[in-house]
Amino acid sequence: MQMKAHKDEKTGTWYFVVSAGKDEDGKRRQIRRRGFKTEKEALRELRKILQQVDENTYVKKSNLKYVDFLKNEWLPSKEVTLRSVTYKTYRSNIVNHIQPYFENQEMERITAAAIEKFYVHLLKETGLSERSIQDIQKLIKSSFKTAVKRKYLAYNPAEDAGAPKVHHKEMKVWNLDDVNKFLESAKEDTLYIVFLLALTTGMRQSEILALRWKDIDFDENVLRVRQTLSHNGKTLIQATKTKSSARAITLVPQLIPELKKQQRINIKEKLAANFDYEDHDLVICTSSGKPINPRNLLRNFYRLMFKADVPQIRFHDLRHTVASLMLAQNINPKIVKEILGHSDIRVTLDTYSHVLPVVHKQTASQYGEMLFGSQQ
Template sequence: MQMKAHKDEKTGTWYFVVSAGKDEDGKRRQIKRRGFRTEKEALKEMRKILQQVDESTYVKKSNLKYVDFLENEWLPSKEVTLRPVTYRTYKSNILNHINPYFNNQEMERITTVAIEKFYVHLLKQTGLSERSIQDIQKIIKSSFITAVKRKYIAYNPAVDAGAPKVPHKEMNVWNLDEVTKFLKSAQEDKLYIAFLLALTTGMRQSEILALRWKDIDFDEGILRVRQTLSHDGKVLIQATKTKSSSRTITLVSRLIHELKKQQRINKKEKIAANFDYEDNDLVICTSSGKPLNPRNLLRSFYRLIFKADVPAIRFHDLRHTVASLMLARNINPKIVKEILGHSDIRVTLDTYSHVLPIVHKQTASQYGEMLFGSE
């Protein structure tokens, strides 16, 4: 096919018209481009467009704004596949961080460099956690992949965008003496059972606050992790973080005793509240049966840390403490993985690699004694 550009005698610029097959309705489709200064420039652009048409990568120019695409197309399409808590997190990140930054920018004008600058902005200016920044990066990558599939843009600028390394928060754990000291200090607190659950089962905060009495089998001495509480404490989610998070944990005798004690307390509160009681069958709840707000748990936690005079750590570090103490006492990493509900044993080994040298040394020593006795 002969490529030919035409000169507009009125403006002195060059233009071209090429055939691009047929549209969805079977009508002939043409692509027009005007305003080229020279014939050479017009022919160069024509060759580029014809190649895109031939490779089915041609994208019709649009003025679609990135924020409109996110809110009106990408996010609604994810609602059916994401867990409710994840959907709300993504929506919050879009409204509070992505939209304000990209504002009214058109999708096709957002470059790889622009996305990299946004990642740097997140790291240096927002003070967001490592997890939040990673969530936002997932939104950016996934949304541009979708935009390419829907022919809004020809190229995905996010695919080559380098993300700066987010400083990993250092894991802080208690030793056995500190755990004992804290539990002793917390023994008379009304939320003692929550801390005892955390330090004997390694359960996540969201799992502890969603634990129901029907999830506990006192005869077998086990509990089953089956649901979670949202971060804002308003929604009980009938699902766990991942498939592997749905698990069964064997209870220590002290915990069984304290759970039965808590059950008696809950029954008394239910009777006292009468018709005002909202029965969610929760082990840990307010005096009216409603889910406990996670912030209230944390307030008690940090107050008790000060009272016990132990190092300040995050509530999530109680989970790390359980795993570290177990591994340091030669409990099989596979068992630890199952107790914590990790999806893969590699997650367990990578997360607690700092404990493994101690475990290896102890194992070698014990094996040596088994073979040769104490020398």
């Protein structure tokens, strides 16, 4: 087929008309494009369209606005598959960040370069956290991928958009001495069992605050992570963050008597509250049986850190502390991954890569001693 573009003498621009076979009704299909500044530009677009027609990837221009697609098609399709917390986060990111930037832009006109500029905008002008920016990047990629599947687009520009490098905050963890000082300082606190669980199991805050007695098997000394508490402390979610987050964790022997002590406390408080008790079978709860407000937990945590005179870290860093101490003791990263509930071993290795060089040195030294004996 001879490729040919024509010049519109009235406007001085170039255009082309090309046959694209027949549509589903058997009618002849023609593709027209106008408004190119040069013949070369028109021919480049013509070649691209012919290739798409040949590969059956050509899609008809729809003029569909990206934000309309997100709000009317993509987001509703996710509602049945996502946890309510994740769905609300997606909706908030669309309304507060994507819509103001891409308002009224047609989806097929959004290029990889435009998406890259949006990522830079998020990084430099919004003050969003690293995690929030990554969440929006995932949303963008997923939505454009869906648009390609539904034949609104011929290709996914988000796949070619380079995301700006987000500088990771340096991870802060406690050493063994810090852990012991903190636990000793927290021993008489009403939420001591929370900190003990965090520093022996590596569980997330939301998992600890949603732990039930029926999730603990005292015969096998195992607990099972099966539900979580929402960020605002008002909703118990009958699901975990991911499939891998639903896991079994073997308890350290020293934790068992403390759990049984907590169980006796809960029984006394339930009897005292009588009909005013709201029974969710929670291990960690108020005297009336309701979930603990995460803000109240954090207030205790920061006060006890100051009292113990240990480095100031986030509650989530207790989880990092557990992983770092385990890896430093040569515990297999795959076991650490399963305890933490990571979806992929690469997450564990990437997150705690700073610990691994020390582990490798220890392993090499131990293996050398096994083969050749210790050197004086």
